[in-house]
Amino acid sequence: MITFLPKEFFLFDSLTIFFFAVIGLICIPSAIFSIGYLREEALKKKLISWALLAAFILSMCFVVISGNLFSFLIFWELMSLTSYFLVVLDYKHEKSIRAGTIYLVMTHIGTACLMAAFFILYNYAGSFDYSAVKEAAFALPPNIRNIIFLLLFIGFATKAGVVPMHIWLPYAHPQAPSYVSSIMSGVMIKIAVYGMIRFFVMLLLPAPAWWGAVILVFGIISCLVGVIYALMDHDLKKLLAYHSVENIGIILLGVGAAIFFAARGVIPVAALAMCAALYHLVNHALFKGLLFLCSGSVYKATGLRNIEKMGGLIKTMPATALFFLIGAMGISALPPLNGFVSEWLTFQAFFSGAVESQGAVRIFMIVSAAALALTGGLAAACFVKAFGITFLALPRSAHAREAKETGFMMKTGMALLAVPVVIFGVGAGFIAPVILRVSRAVLGVQNVEVSLYLASVLPVLIAVVVLGTALAVFLWFRFGLRTGQVRYNTWDCGYYALDSRTEYTATAFSKPFRIAFSFFLLPYHKSEKMRDSFYHVSKFMYETHTTLVFRKFFYEPLVRLVYSFAWKVRKLQPGSIHLYILYIFITLVGLIALAAIF
Amino acid sequence: MLNTIMVIIGKVFALAIFAPLVSGIIRKTKNTIRMRNGPSVLQPYYNVRKLFLKDEVISKNASWIFYAAPVIVFAGSICALVLVLMARPGHLVSNSAAILIAAFFVLSLGRFFMALAGLDAGSSFGGMGSSREVFISSFAEPVAFIAIFVFCMGGGDNFRVSGVLAGFALFMVVIAETSRIPVDNQETHLELTMVHEAMVLEYSGRSLALIELASHIKQMVFFIMLSWCLFPAAGTAPWGWAVFSAEIGVIGIAMAFIEISVAKMRLFRTVDFLSFSFFIALAASIASSLGL
Incomplete structure (x- = not known):
């Protein structure tokens, strides 16, 4: 009889059901999108892609429903390996191989940490089952608990792309095909957050407050660093990948605050923070999945990823532009879309946390909220850049000029993600209580009364007032005030030769930020003059880079x-x-x- | 319930109508101090009327974003006004912070579309304006949030050190957000110094009228928040509306004095300006955690 084999194979509780919903919400539209995306490929490549995709999605599902450490680890590893093969699907490109290698190395460093932590746990629990682990956790010596925490945190944070373990994310996610990037960014990195919640909140009880503080601090660092790098990057998919680093940071703000306040015994605040984190988790999955699919649609149409070469796509690809705009508004936390609700709930958690505490803790909460506010502002700036340079004004290259709208399947995939982005915002009144129930179950505090304040009313109120006013103005313009309109050239100061080369570029757009954050970005310039003779410069090259x-x-x-x-x-x-x-x-x-x- | 809604709608209309007057008073004050005659305090109304009656010129490069942006900006500022009126201090503490923060989010909705519209026409003026506008506002937002948190934690009905510090920090944010000297200058059209004006340079006619109205209303929203921070006790006084108008007037005149007594800063100095306000806000939060 082999004794180490676990007895509990599967586990179904609110948390697993919640994550199942997230996986389904993102993976189904992405799979539909992949039908359109792979249409022109050879049958063999199609089959390999879909087989890997199916294995990848299944392995994520099994990680979530695993009821013991052993199968968790097996499926975790399967998830990493299938996603590695999906990253290097385009194996003829040297970039893909390089990105894949970085990913493989980083993810295995993480897995090694997890394995070490799991074996220590097994050593004390005598079994791989979650229930045995939970029982044994109470009796663990404090230093062993802390070592297990640190190992698990490094392991999960590597997978989640938390700074400074984010290094693989901006290489691997852009290199994968877009429908895979959308699942990797939307769902896979969330599985790491699942791991954190499962172990730190539900199994290794009771978690001390400093665990929460550590997670919170790493959350702050991640969201600021992620968004600053995103502002500097002009590769559409890489920019989105950096935003994943940022949003994982925001989710960890909630998770960290939940652990922190649960340890201090302020349960309502902890439940609110956990609810905000879970809400942001599903929101980020939705809009990031959507944005990656849109970037794939743009890539199919133009063959470009550098936004400096795009422009004017809103006229040739109106549907993709609209979907991207919805995603961009969601991720910039603009009301009444979904990102607003979850970021606003996170602010609520920080605020009620600050009200409930005194001294240094109150300042800590306020500073965390300020970091989140700065992140939100910078993220909005970044998406003004991403949408404005990609879709507005004049096309900056021939590829962008000749772009064609993508096919029906790809549009369907994007629409299936764009609609929930709106519903999760305006319909917060129905969705927030459900997520709050999950958050209560996770914390094991079903009976505690938690106020969501106005989360259910506010988005609807804002939507009604904004749309009502806009409609009134529109009707007045249409039927009341009948002034004329003239289409003419853009004001050019009498120069009469404006074209796409005189437009503002993404580099120029982000320049103020590059200067303001120069202490961190360490920008450097290269310039080169090519001369015909001493007196005449025939060519001038100027490059600006930032240091990673x-x-x-x-x-x-x-x-x-x-x-x-x-x-x-x-x-x-x-x-x-x-x-x-x-x-x-x-x-x-x-x-x-x-x-x-x- | 219905009664409250009607009262709020009435107040929104009244405040929206009086919003351009505040700008007129500020401009008149500036001109008086400079020993100039200047236009009447009603000039902002004349401007808006003139613009509504004019035809507009729209760039050939522009897309539907360009048409939608002014309407969204206007609707956003009205919505922010509604939210601020709902968040009167003295209500439940957490709720008023929640609503005030939501008001900031709604204003950023308008700013997002305005910044996109700046890029839409393909002129580098617009792009420059958008870039600078989002740059300044992303640094202003954290300060405003801290100030609101601290103010709402104080309860908002009596005088506190933390409240005054928060009010001071918020004042600096308001200077930045309403594009006033030393951060921006509403009266300039010089390409090196424009921020907000550069972004809306392509607009004319009724769209520009909407944008101008929206910025008057946005200024009103910020002044209301400021009046709560700086004059906490006044809300409960008899003759409430008269006291309130006096407060708004005082803030406007103070703004005018600041505008004429300092020079406009370079764009990158605004980071220093706003980080200074950040530290004041931080001091306010320390004061509040000490119970002051």
Whole structure:
């Protein structure tokens, strides 16, 4: 009889059902989108893509319903590997291979941490089952609990793309086909958040307050760093990937605050914060999935990912533009769409947390709220850039000029995500209580009264007032005030030669931010003059770049260290068979000696 | 319930109608101090009327965003006014912070569309204006949120150190958000210094009229919030509406004095300006956590 095999294979509680809903909400539209996206591919590639996609989605489902550490780990690894193969699907590009390698290395560092934590837990619980783990967790020595927390946090944070473990995300997500990016960004990184909630809130009880504080601080760092990098990036998919880092940060703000206040015994605030986090989780899945699908649609139509070469697509691709606008409004937290409700709930959690506490905690909550406000402002700025440069004004290249609207299947996929973005905003009155119930169940506090304040009324009120006023103005313009309209050239100061080259660019748009955050971005410039003669410059090149701080000052030295160590180890392996026989002999003697001792 | 709704609708109309007058008073005050005659306080009304009666010129490059933006900006500022009126202090504490923050979100809805419209015509003026506008507002928003949090935690009905500090921080935010000197200048059309004006440069006729009205109303929204922070006790006084008008007038005249007594800053100095206000807001939150 093998004793370590778990007895509880599956688990169905509110949290798993919630995550099942999230997986279904995103994966079905993405799969429909993939039919259109892969239409011109060869049958073999289609089959491989869909088989991998199905395996990927299934493995995510199984991670969520696993009832024990063992199968959690197996399906977690399966999820990582299938998504790796989806990233390198386009294996002829060197970029894909590179992105895949970074992803594979980072995700396995995370998995290694998880494995270590799970084995420590197994050691104490004597079983892989969640119920045994939960029971054993109460009796764990504090330092062991903290080590387990740190290992699990590193493991999950790597998968979630929390700064500074985000390094793989802006490479892997853009390189995958768009329907996969939408699932990876929309759902897969949320599975890591599932892991955090499952272990820190539901299994390793009671969680001390500083765990929550750590998660909160990493959330703040992630959301600020993510959005600043997103502002600087002009590759449409990479920009969206950085926004995933930002939004994971926002979700962690809620999760961290929930753990923090649950530990301090302020249960209503904890439930509100958890509700905000879960709400933002499903919202981010919706609008990020939508935005990635839109970027795929733009990529199919133009073959471009650099927004500096796009422009004017709202005229040639009106449907894609509208869907992108809805997604952009959602992610910028504009009322009455869904991002507004969840960010506003997060503010509510911070505010009621600040009201309930004194001293340093109150200042901590207020500063967290300020960080969230700054993030929101910068995210809105970034999406003004992303939408404005991509879709508005004049096309900046021939590819953009000749773009055609995408096919029916792709439009259906996008529409299936765009409609919930609106519903989850305006219909918050129906959805917020359901999510609050999940959040209560997660915290195990079904009986505590939690006020959602005006979450159910406010979006509807705003929608009614804004749409009502807009309609009144529109009717007045149409029927009351009949002044004329003239279409003419854009005002050009009498220059008469405005074209797409005189438009504002994304680089110019983000320049104020580049200067304001220069202490972090460390921008540098390169300029080069090519001369015909001393007096005449024929060509002038000017480039501006920003330094990726974490990569340059942390990962690159680390990789160099690993390489130099590897070079040293290499001396052990000179290729002489005699030496290898000697190694075998020494090992054998060593083992016999060991066996003799024990 | 119905009664309250009718009262709020009535107040919204009254305040929206008087909003341009506040701008007129500020302009008149500035001119008086500079020993100029200047236009009458009713000039903003004449401007809006003139613009509503004119034909408009629309760029050939523009899309439907360009048509929609002024309407959304106007509707957004009306909605913000409604929300602010619902959040009178003295109500339940958490709710008023919630509603005031929602008002900021609604204003950012309008700003988002305005910034898109700035990019829509394909002129670099518009793009420059959009970029600068979102730049300034993204730094102003955190300060405003802290100030609102601190103010609402104080309860809002009596004088507190934290409330005054929050009011001071909010005042600096209002300078930035209503495009006033030293952050922006409403009266300039010089390309190096324009922010808000550059963004709306392509607009004319009735669309421009809507945008101007919207900025008057937005200014009113901010002045109402300021009046709560700076004169907390006045809300309960008899002759409420007279006291309230006096408060708004005082804030407007103070704004005019600030505008004529400082020079406009370079764009990148506004970061310093707003970080200073951030630290004042932080001081307010420290004061509030000490119970002051």
